[in-house]
Amino acid sequence: MSGTPHTPVAIAAALAAALALTGFASTATATTTTVTAGPPPAADEVLFDDFDYTGHDDPALGAHGWTVRSGSGGPGVPGATWAPENITFAKEGGAGGGNSVMTLRTATSGTAQSTEQAELHTQRMKFGYGTYAARVKFSDAPASGPDGDHVNQAFFAINELKAPMDKDYAEYDFEYLPNGGWGENGNILYTTSWDTFNPDPWEVVNQHTEERRSVAGWHDLAITIDATGITYYVDGRQFARHDPEYLPEKPMSIDFNQWLIDLEGQTGTEARGYDQQVDYVLHVKDQVLTPAQIKAAVEERRAAGTTFEDTVPAASPAARP
Template identity: 70%
Template sequence: MSTTARTGRTRTRPGLRARAALAAAVVAGLGCATLSALPAAAADASVRVQYRQSSSGSDQAEPWFKVVNSGSTTLSLSEVRVRYYFKADAGASYTFACSWAVPGCANITGTFGTLAAPTADADRYLEIGFRAGAGGLAPGADTGDMQLRFHRSDWRPLNQNDDYSFGPGRTSYGDWTKVTASVGGPTVWGTAPAGNGPTDPPDPTDPPADGPALFDDFDYTSHTDPAIGAHGWSVRSNAGGPGVPGATWAPENVTFAKEGTNSIMNLETSTAGSGATTEHTEILTKDMKFKNGTYAARVHFSDAPRSGPDGDHLVQTFFTINDLKAPMADDYAEYDFEYLPNGGWGEPANILYTTSWETYRPDPWEAVNQHSEVRASYAGWHDLVLTIDDSSIVYYVDGQEFGRHDARYLPERTMSINFNQWLIDLAGQGSTTPRSYDQKVDYVLHVKDQVLTPAQAAAKVAAYRSAGVRFEDTVPATG
């Protein structure tokens, strides 16, 4: 694929930077804290979920909820998850939205998952979660009104009448056991569709048996440290897309430092409002040898520049990818975490995407992918985990499932592991005042052919660090 053909083109969907970055790398011959475990539920944790439907129409579902603390101690809402079960249309993807909520829409998340045992009236679920800003819930108190909705991403009609959790006659709030609620993991309210009952998660404290793995603590002196190349990494310097036309990829802006006892890699992206003054950053593995298994990284996203005016359409990433051999080639693969702190691609503000790619054509643009997204700030450190096996692709953020994507997007070929930070365009901020943005990375982990829970990934990282291991790569070159 020609990187020059992509330069300067505007896209309206996620995942753009990776394809051009990978192609450019091929042309150039480039070949602190741990992940957080789910909190344990308090011994007397108990909630009820009250539900009403606000729309029985065909364009969107509107399940409205109140969560009631029926226990005897104050409950942290960040530990609560509510699931609404429905029957998905074949091939459809869905978009969640919050219209209004007493706890604040910014403190509510909505992600979609797939049931392990589909039934006639449920094969998917919408999981509602709460950010720390939602606060606590005293005994006997409820969250107040949460006016939520979801629709097909293409806005085609949907049928709610075959949805397990839909109550067509529920036009006022009341207890509803066809939705479930969990606190810190265990289900404490409601009944899931048959065959999908609650199960306690496995003990997360012990890492699984040893297997081929890559671990890097990014303990280097600078971008010229010979150990970077010896450990299989390349710091990008070659020109080309994605991003602002005329920008350069500046290896000197990939730096390393200590934060506490942890070594940290920093990717700096800067601009003064023109292509000539814009510098992007990227680091990637030379070899494409990674496929099924678990990928994990601890990444610090930034909402604001280190200095100068804010507002640039920035993309901060962690992803794995291979090369597109021909337009719409069916052996292409790409799996992304992409954070846009100031919007872009048609979004007006913060959004975090996870995207799984089957294939695409650069010109004219055509894409086959599936994505999940949450429109909220993700400034700060976050634990990102991706698992790929022979049946599904699952994304986790801070120990919670963020998105689950279909088997049709599974990889056919091995991939590289990449981090980059770049500007989509210069439309977000027109100032010529210099500004720079930072994306930090604490570590990266890949465990070949093993699906780890986020807590198991945390345990494996902790084991490396307690043993003083800064780097290990036992993943065979054949993938």
């Protein structure tokens, strides 16, 4: 995120009912290949990262085009900080082997000053039509301390809102709220496709789909974008299909973050921490892959010993603010 509020339309049932989910025709054009069967197609423009790093300060992270967020700013609790040290890396099977996994930790003692959030995003906004995929572990319970905070665990693509109701804005989210928030009282998984919004007064143009159930544990998440619309998958199942009115006009960055919506879910002052984990990320430019082909593309790279690959060309604007 770049400091703009990042909130699905379903802040509360009453607000959601009041906001019309309308959109505007996209001016984007692209040639996209849809592949429905067989092995993953040959692709010259791919981002793959197995997150095989030593820590948040590993020089390879920056060299590979990632930024570990620091400082303050939205989304989340006003006055909270984005703590680089809250992003760590470890082997699933311990030091002896296994896939490397990234952990994003959000910690708080119930005050804005004690709240630390975590975010990793690409330095460049160069991703558009094609396939986005990641294996993500959501959590319902804190890693330590009492439960109840309004946590948001997210995987998404986004570009910059340069002005209220900016028509070049785009955002495509998976967001899991294990303890509710935005007027929800329990587990909810959102997918939201954004056309634009105005932060003040709050006005949105988006389309969203949600399921009210626990999705704790590891899940294969995918977003495909082509001229016909946006499709979201969870563990190979089509979760949502959103309309072409919400297609991106400008390139985006790829992001993972975990943050607190507010401090109202758990009002105690005992320290607690929540973890979200990520196994890998894959983007294939201008190609729509099936879930089976995503799995095959990841397995192919791991079998070859490839832990990082980025052949997606830079776009203009190149650097994320």
